[in-house]
Amino acid sequence: MRTFWTLESARRRIEGQHKKLSSYDKYKQEVLLGNLDWSPMHKDPLFWKENINNFEENGFQILRVLMTILDTSSDARTLAVACYDLSQFIQCHPAGRIIVADLKAKERVMKV
Template sequence: MLQWSPSHTSENFWKQNATRLNQDNQQLLRQLTRILSTSTNPTVLAVACHDVGQYVKYNAKDGKRYLQMLGAKQRVMELMTHEDANVRYHALSSTQKYFAMT
């Protein structure tokens, strides 16, 4: 289960590790997408949305394509209307990063 921890909020962590989500046929990214699709826990969803945003921020070229291919982009956009304000915030922030990165 995802929960807030220092690594989730560390810019240095994401700079160094974002591309690792692409390893092993995007295994970690697929797991994150699965969490977005199956979890109902607001904290888990907020952390997952945040992680997607950080991933695309530091891996824009390939990251956007993989998020689209796996359905994570669509799911994060759906979560912008979630009942929990924290989930909505992180979904919106993630979506903004997705569209801002080229």
């Protein structure tokens, strides 16, 4: 019986990790495609807390793509989601405000 519970708890942990990876992968794909919408992960505080360190990958690639979206998109919803995502990054990442300032995000947001 103990082995069953151990295997069951391991399965749950693996499924939880898969969901985390899957939600970030979906988010990343959406950003890279440049067509943002109010999908659940944008508004989910748990998504941001669990995945905030993933934003550091490839020299903050996702943040840089969000900046490009701010510069190039004319879709109001896409721009709103990009601004919101930047605000979530600032709130959740320990150095979020500094990183976003270094990327000159404020100037880009003010142009929107």
